[in-house]
Amino acid sequence: MRADRLVSLVLLLRRHGRLTADTLARELGVSTRTVLRDIDALSVAGVPVYAERGRHGGFALLPGFRTELTGLNHDEALALLAAGPGRGEQVFGLGPALASALRKVVDALPEGHRATASDAAGRFLVDPETDLLSRRPVTDEVPxxxxxxxxxxxxxxxxxxxxxxxxxxxxxxxxxxxxxxxxxxxxxxxxxxxxxxxxxxxxxxxxxxxxxxxxxxxxxxxDLDRIWRERSARFLGDGHLTVLVRVDPARREDLLDMAVAVRAEEPDADGRLRLELTFQDARHAEWALWQLGTDAEALAPQSLRTALHDRAAAMAGRYADPS
CATH class of the missing domain: 2.30.30 (SH3 type barrels.)
Known part of the structure; x- marks a missing residue:
């Protein structure tokens, strides 16, 4: 375990150039004291790690330092083989490149790991083409x-x-x-x-x-993650409709599949869930809640409750007994 962590530490410094002990501890999932001990161990082993003092200081490798750290252990190879066939390669057009990379990963494994890792990866299925309701996901097609x-x-x-x-x-x-x-x-x-x-x-x-x-x-x-969160927040606040809903827990996922976003969620007194959801507009919200019938109730805004009431009354009138 420690050997893997030392390799990861060197790779982090090679990739980012200079990192603080706190950042390294967070990336490696250990304490700052453990990172300092690992830095000392690397120095003793001849890896040229040095410390830079000051406000923007941290630890770095001497410029030009390179070493071959290409060995994968069993769990690392398994993670690549199992998680590799995900969504990104489909959307970004990287499917052939990913398949080629995974073949190289398998070929580079020691003989003893190769068969066991491939067999274990075959027992994991990530994002199948259909869910339990036989619904196929809609994947964007890009030329x-x-x-x-x-x-x-x-x-x-x-x-x-x-x-x-x-x-x-x-x-x-x-x-x-x-x-x-x-x-x-x-x-x-x-x-x-x-x-x-x-x-x-x-x-x-x-x-x-x-x-x-x-x-x-x-x-x-x-920081793509931060940029995406900021843009998502602006998007949700730009012309969208916020709705307060009570829903049967058994229909929660059906409702969330139709909403744009979930702003808040808490259990209600009668065992139902109270959700604050974002929809594209009033028409979208009315359509989504109508799909769930009596399993969901719009609590606010009042205009949405009125629209659903009027639609239900019109439907009841259409199917009233002619006699």
Whole structure:
């Protein structure tokens, strides 16, 4: 266990250049004191780790230090083989590259690990094509040539021209500064800026793309997770409808599948769940709650309750006994 941790520590320093003891402890899941002991062990073993003092200090490796740390243990190989066939390779067009990489991982394993890791990975299934209700997920389809250009521009830090079909609009060419790619529930997004303003583009709506030679205007390092959270918060607060709902716990997942986001959730006194949900608009909320019948009740806003009441009354009138 400690040997694996020492290897991970060296790899972290090689990747990031300089990290504080607190950051290393958080990444490795150990205490700061353990990290300091590991640093001492590496120094004794001849690994040139040095400390930089001051406000922006930390630990780093001497420039140019390289060593081969390519060995994978059984659980590391198993993690790659089991988690590899996920969503990202489908949305970002990396399926063939991932398959090739996994073949190399298996081939590089020691003979004793190769068969056991492959057999164990075959007992894990991540994100099958259908769920227990035989519903197939809807995966975004992105033209292969366009996806290659998008990936190249993102990785090279170049500007990108995309032929984009926004909802309800005629497709147009636009030039953007790409920041990164995100996949959420089999949907891919390009995070970018355009003329300095934040923009988020659905990859399935990109009809064509072209990497440009000019460098993109973007920071050298980005925190995609933080950027995505910020943009999601702005999106949810822009013209969407917040609804308070009571729902039978057995129908919770059905309701969440139709909502845009969950803002709050707590149990209600009668065993039901009280949820604060976000929908695209009033029409979307009315449609979603109508699907659940009496298993869900809209508590607010009143306009939604009125709309559902009127729809139910009209339906009851339509099927009333003619006699």
């Amino acid at each position: 292969g040539a366009a996806m290659i250009e998008i990936r190249r521009a993102v990785l090279a830090g170049h500007k990108l021209r995309i032929h984009y079909a926004a909802t309800g609009r005629v497709p147009q060419w636009r030039t953007v500064d790409p920041i990164g790619l995100v996949t959420v529930r089999d949907r891919g997004y390009l995070l970018a800026t355009r003329s300095g303003a934040d923009r988020t583009y659905r990859l399935s709506r990109v009809l064509a793309a072209e990497e440009l030679p000019e460098p993109a205007q973007r920071p050298g390092r980005v």
